Amino acid sequence: xxxxxxxxxxxxxxxxxxxxxxxxxxxxxxxxxxxxxxxxxxxxxxxxxxxxxxxxxxxxxxxxxxxxxxxxxxxxxxxxxxxxxxxxxxxxxxxxxxxxxxxxxxxxxxxxxxxxxxxxxxxxxxxxxxxxxxxxxxxxxxxxxxxxxxxxxxxxxxxxxxxxxxxxxxxxxxxxxxxxxxxxxxxxxxxxxxxxxxxxxxxxxxxxxxxxxxxxxxxxxxxxxxxxxxxxxxxxxxxxxxxxxxxxxxxxxxxxxxxxxxxxxxxxxxxxxxxxxxxxxxxxxxxxxxxxxxxxxxxxxxxxxxxxxxxxxxxxxxxxxxxxxxxxxxxxxxxxxxxxxxxxxx
Numbered sequence: 001x002x003x004x005x006x007x008x009x010x011x012x013x014x015x016x017x018x019x020x021x022x023x024x025x026x027x028x029x030x031x032x033x034x035x036x037x038x039x040x041x042x043x044x045x046x047x048x049x050x051x052x053x054x055x056x057x058x059x060x061x062x063x064x065x066x067x068x069x070x071x072x073x074x075x076x077x078x079x080x081x082x083x084x085x086x087x088x089x090x091x092x093x094x095x096x097x098x099x100x101x102x103x104x105x106x107x108x109x110x111x112x113x114x115x116x117x118x119x120x121x122x123x124x125x126x127x128x129x130x131x132x133x134x135x136x137x138x139x140x141x142x143x144x145x146x147x148x149x150x151x152x153x154x155x156x157x158x159x160x161x162x163x164x165x166x167x168x169x170x171x172x173x174x175x176x177x178x179x180x181x182x183x184x185x186x187x188x189x190x191x192x193x194x195x196x197x198x199x200x201x202x203x204x205x206x207x208x209x210x211x212x213x214x215x216x217x218x219x220x221x222x223x224x225x226x227x228x229x230x231x232x233x234x235x236x237x238x239x240x241x242x243x244x245x246x247x248x249x250x251x252x253x254x255x256x257x258x259x260x261x262x263x264x265x266x267x268x269x270x271x272x273x274x275x276x277x278x279x280x281x282x283x284x285x286x287x288x289x290x291x292x293x294x295x296x297x298x299x300x301x302x303x304x305x306x307x308x309x310x311x312x313x314x315x316x317x318x319x320x321x322x323x324x325x326x327x328x329x330x331x332x333x334x335x336x337x338x339x340x341x342x343x344x345x346x
Contacts, residue, residue, distance in 0.1 A: 100132035119145030166195025
């Protein structure tokens with residue numbers, strides 16, 4: 001039978017000293033003992049110690065702490081990203097000055113000088129860039145315009161639309177007049193019709209190149225644009241009048257002036273089909289190189305103290321096969337390749 005005094009004594013927890021950090025074996029010499037041992041011990045109150053939780057509460061506690069730690073890591077990561085985003089220099093945002101509602105979805109668009117050219121059904125429209133008003137509609141085609149280019153040529157603009165059939169046209173926009181120069185690849189026989197894949201105009205508008213394809217072939221047509229003559233002809237229309245029309249151009253309606261009665265501005269722009277401008281001059285036709293049908297054998301020789309590097313063909317030619325003693329021994333005749341001679345000049 002246990003005494004009440006003994007049971008009461010067992011419930012009393014005495015305070016204890018616990019050393020901080022790792023325990024070390026003290027030196028056997030008393031003079032080497034640390035004088036600050038009192039600082040290395042912490043007084044612990046047994047009543048304030050927490051007992052270990054039983055299962056399954058201990059596992060639940062670990063899971064809760066794990067979720068809390070992971071959530072905190074996500075919070076810190078997001079906060080770091082937000083701070084980095086705020087410290088980054090923000091780009092300048094330019095809100096739209098005005099909006100212009102279109103009647104239908106445009107197929108293409110080009111911007112040049114103070115105008116926006118939008119290709120769509122049976123032609124293209126011209127909009128003023130500053131007030132977003134439509135100033136002219138050129139809808140004289142039977143098919144839609146799929147791509148359009150506009151090139152700044154000084155006081156005038158060269159407009160190049162391409163329709164669904166791949167026909168590319170050159171139009172000249174000057175002040176209040178729009179002039180049709182030429183349909184580059186338009187033909188009478190539709191079975192021989194070629195399509196324009198891509199086009200480029202040189203800086204300044206002196207040359208134009210059109211990548212055409214048709215009948216299983218592809219090539220590049222390069223034209224010289226007489227822009228000086230065009231400017232003189234539009235400034236002096238009497239020099240370029242064409243009173244006798246040489247037939248009607250295919251896929252183009254009869255050109256007639258068009259005012260801005262149904263448009264949103266007072267600017268009068270008309271299509272001047274009676275003025276014949278100078279045609280661009282075709283200067284070259286470039287075809288893709290023929291594919292290599294074999295592996296050429298070439299010998300390269302560089303002579304010391306010379307800037308030339310010679311390439312000699314090791315392939316036998318028809319001329320080398322007759323009366324050449326070297327061929328009897330299976331040795332080819334070395335002849336310089338004119339197309340493969342590289343000369344590096346100072």
